[in-house]
Amino acid sequence: MSRPHDMGGRFGDGAVIPEPETPVFHIDWHPRALALTLACGALGKWNIDVSRHARESLSPTDYARFSYYEKWMAGLADLLAETGLVSREELSGQAPVQSGTSDRMLTADRVAGVLATGGPADRPSDIAQQFAPGDAVITRRKNGNRLVDGGHTRLPAYAAGARGRILRFHGTHILPDSSAHHLGDAAEPLYAVAFPASELWTHPEHPGDEVVLDLWQSYLEVAP
Missing domain, CATH: 2.30.30.50 (SH3 type barrels.)
Known part of the structure; x- marks a missing residue:
């Protein structure tokens, strides 16, 4: 598979134009896309690495034409369908959504705590450290x-x-x-x-x- 997302250091994509930090979101649906991604992630059906790979697995044509949050939503739609949380018919509006995950719903009052806690990725390992600073x-x-x-x-x-x-x-x-x-x-x-x-x-x-x-x-x- 080609890796259209691996753009770091690549020539020909134009200059990187820094944007001001405010406003954080430029279009009104962007914060909703972030909220939906966080809420679905809280259901525990995938981890951050799985979600990254879902975005990377978009077709090269779609990856090139989608905006940042469009990539997020496309990857999320694929994950929802793959895990059976939502059917493709439900996603397309051809069938009513019948979710059975309400007990794990991320409510507004829990968001700050969930974000503050984060998802630490340090784990014990049997693999010995091979290198030291300066090597x-x-x-x-x-x-x-x-x-x-x-x-x-x-x-x-x-x-x-x-x-x-x-x-x-x-x-x-x-x-x-x-x-x-x-x-x-x-x-x-x-x-x-x-x-x-x-x-x-x-x-x-x-x-x-x-x-x-x-x-x-x-x-x-x-x-x-």
């Missing part, structure tokens, strides 16, 4: 998911095969490559890795700049 590493030359063909991964294409140094050890955390496909937590060591801009791009505007990525141990190898 030179190189990322896998191919950034694809090793468990699932075309699957979710947090190693961006622009950093594949790049040489960097370990900046910090974060502990052991859920591996998204596994979690996104209901294969279990598969927790492993997670590191902050610093890469010189000159290592990532042929003609960086500021060669001395660094890009810091949080990367799992299975993405990394000892640099020669």
Whole structure:
């Protein structure tokens, strides 16, 4: 599967235009899209990695033409249908919605607490820490998911095969490559890795700049 969402460092998509932080939402349906995504996520049928993969799995044509929140809603619709929470007939308005999940409904009074609690991804792991701050590493030359063909991964294409140094050890955390496909937590060591801009791009505007990525141990190898 192609990866139309993996756009970091790619040329030809135009300049990145920073937007002011206010207003947070630009169209009146955007906050409703966020609220619906949070409410459905609270039903416990999927995790954040599964939801990310759902958006990434949109057809390349749709991914390119959809706005940010349109991607969210399209991915959510697919998840609702896949988990049986809502049928495709219900989604299209051809049948009345008959939900059996009212006992897990995220009510307005619970939203602040749920958001404040968050969803920590640190987990115990039997995999030993291999690297320490200052160690030179190189990322896998191919950034694809090793468990699932075309699957979710947090190693961006622009950093594949790049040489960097370990900046910090974060502990052991859920591996998204596994979690996104209901294969279990598969927790492993997670590191902050610093890469010189000159290592990532042929003609960086500021060669001395660094890009810091949080990367799992299975993405990394000892640099020669």
